[in-house]
Amino acid sequence: MYIAFFKERGHEVIPSASLIPDNDPSVLFTTAGMHPLVPYLLGRDHASGSRLVDYQKCIRTTDIEEVGDLTHLTFFEMLGNWSLGDYYRNESIAWSFEFLTREDYLGIPASSIWVTVFAGTDDVPRDEESAGIWERLGIARDRIVFLGMEHNWWAVGDDGPCGPDTEIFIDMTSAPCANGVQCLPGLCSCGRFFEIWNNVFMSYVRRGGELHDLPKKNVDTGMGFERTLAALNRVDSVYETSALKPIVDRLVSLSSYDDAAIRATPELTRALRIITDHLKASVFILGDDRVVTPSNQGQGYVLRRLIRRAIRFCGLLGVTHQAWAESAQTVLDMFGEVYPELARNSGRIHAQLALECDRFERTLEKGTILLQKEIADLQARNQSQIGGETAFRLYDTYGFPIEFTEELAAEHHLSVDRNDYERRFAEHRDRSKGDAAKSGLADTSEESVRYHTATHLLHAALREILGKHVAQMGSNITRERMRFDFTHPKPLAREEIASVEQLVQSWIDADFPVTHDVMPYEHAEKSGAIGLFEDRYGNDVTVYRIGDVSLELCGGPHVTHTGEIGKFKIEKEQSSSAGVRRIRAVIS
Numbered sequence: 001m002y003i004a005f006f007k008e009r010g011h012e013v014i015p016s017a018s019l020i021p022d023n024d025p026s027v028l029f030t031t032a033g034m035h036p037l038v039p040y041l042l043g044r045d046h047a048s049g050s051r052l053v054d055y056q057k058c059i060r061t062t063d064i065e066e067v068g069d070l071t072h073l074t075f076f077e078m079l080g081n082w083s084l085g086d087y088y089r090n091e092s093i094a095w096s097f098e099f100l101t102r103e104d105y106l107g108i109p110a111s112s113i114w115v116t117v118f119a120g121t122d123d124v125p126r127d128e129e130s131a132g133i134w135e136r137l138g139i140a141r142d143r144i145v146f147l148g149m150e151h152n153w154w155a156v157g158d159d160g161p162c163g164p165d166t167e168i169f170i171d172m173t174s175a176p177c178a179n180g181v182q183c184l185p186g187l188c189s190c191g192r193f194f195e196i197w198n199n200v201f202m203s204y205v206r207r208g209g210e211l212h213d214l215p216k217k218n219v220d221t222g223m224g225f226e227r228t229l230a231a232l233n234r235v236d237s238v239y240e241t242s243a244l245k246p247i248v249d250r251l252v253s254l255s256s257y258d259d260a261a262i263r264a265t266p267e268l269t270r271a272l273r274i275i276t277d278h279l280k281a282s283v284f285i286l287g288d289d290r291v292v293t294p295s296n297q298g299q300g301y302v303l304r305r306l307i308r309r310a311i312r313f314c315g316l317l318g319v320t321h322q323a324w325a326e327s328a329q330t331v332l333d334m335f336g337e338v339y340p341e342l343a344r345n346s347g348r349i350h351a352q353l354a355l356e357c358d359r360f361e362r363t364l365e366k367g368t369i370l371l372q373k374e375i376a377d378l379q380a381r382n383q384s385q386i387g388g389e390t391a392f393r394l395y396d397t398y399g400f401p402i403e404f405t406e407e408l409a410a411e412h413h414l415s416v417d418r419n420d421y422e423r424r425f426a427e428h429r430d431r432s433k434g435d436a437a438k439s440g441l442a443d444t445s446e447e448s449v450r451y452h453t454a455t456h457l458l459h460a461a462l463r464e465i466l467g468k469h470v471a472q473m474g475s476n477i478t479r480e481r482m483r484f485d486f487t488h489p490k491p492l493a494r495e496e497i498a499s500v501e502q503l504v505q506s507w508i509d510a511d512f513p514v515t516h517d518v519m520p521y522e523h524a525e526k527s528g529a530i531g532l533f534e535d536r537y538g539n540d541v542t543v544y545r546i547g548d549v550s551l552e553l554c555g556g557p558h559v560t561h562t563g564e565i566g567k568f569k570i571e572k573e574q575s576s577s578a579g580v581r582r583i584r585a586v587i588s
């Protein structure tokens, strides 16, 4: 309805962008509908014109600890309409009002709408214009609240496009709480007001602390889809809306408690919301066309955290990990049509969720025992902080994301020595970075690390299919592809290429653990490790083992399990120099 409404008013529909932002290292995920449009808000021409409308999938993890209450979600959809130097306050506010109140659209009574507008600063005038427009449309003055910078100013980071906004709230109860006249939208958090839409008049850009006018005056609006549904359906939680309820119902049916028991116990209600939200978020991250799989860095780490956190709360509800992972199907059934990439990538979604659950299942119990012992020790000694060494061990050996350990600690009123943990983590990372430089990796991004492990599998598979004369002559890895040079006297037959590809894929699918040991050079040589021996430094070498299919001298870094690699494809096989062949391969 929203899309149709704005189409009728001259807007072009633009597709939802990837959850993984383009060329923006400052954030891991697309966190708002406007995010992919920043270059256009700054002045670049958009191919679809100056009036745009969309629905955008978003991930926000800043509030992950709040997920479990009535309104916070890590995954949500945002509806947006945009003017790139086209219409401004008048049309923007009038159309929002029309869409919200008209019977044939949302039909929300004007009497339950409240708005906030910008109160002004020394640099930017008080937004009497917006207030006047709202008033003329029929919003009484006492339902228009003027608020300052911290409420009615929207900005992208410290240096970026920004401007005053007007926020639209639905009054869910029509009765002030105990705060009386202070029970106001934007200020009171009693639950009476649901913020559903934010219209930003984006006409400034901040550079080095100073405000400058943008070349064009833009409008950026964002309407929270789930919250709007909740307001429309007059339910107080987003989990009761059709955007989440089918997932909730499915998970309740898998729990050892019934609906009534869960509702009656706040702890279980919270757990149910967490596993619902985290399942939906995980499915959308895994279903994106830009490949992300659970790992120890970047987006992959967030995904790992979501899955592992969900597994813990599944335990509380008596939902098995397998059943939780399989419930991805419910999310696919609900959203596969609107977001075709989910249907396209459903194989990866199911496989990766199952793999990550299995992996964590193997270490969760051992790690929990270690942590419980540590907690008991601390309590016996009247201490309240878990040391960085334990936290790092839980992370490195047992796969406990640090936030996970912190959450468990907090439940026992303990903290974690985060500084010490970070120091150990940084040491570990710097070692890996130095090693990466020696391994032909352009960087230590998640993609490059996945490619790096894939080269080891490719090396082993070539030796298996073509013979033990195959030796690596070099490799070159970027985020987009890998090149691998090896000794072999003649071009590969088509069947040979297919066999190598299949073998590598079967090893990936087996989800072998990737481990490493430091050992004396002679020992490595004796145990049959392959690799570029001449590059070694000192007498001790690091040897990476992948299941029992590969043993190779290497400094890392690598993925922790081969399943993280995904789908492996050989794109090209050609000559590199006399007696040396070159394979170009991609993973997705």
Ligand code: SER
Residues within 6 Å of the ligand: 032, 033, 034, 080, 154, 198, 199, 200, 220, 221, 222, 223
């Ligand atoms: N930039 C505003 C928001 O994200 C409106 O899109 O809330």
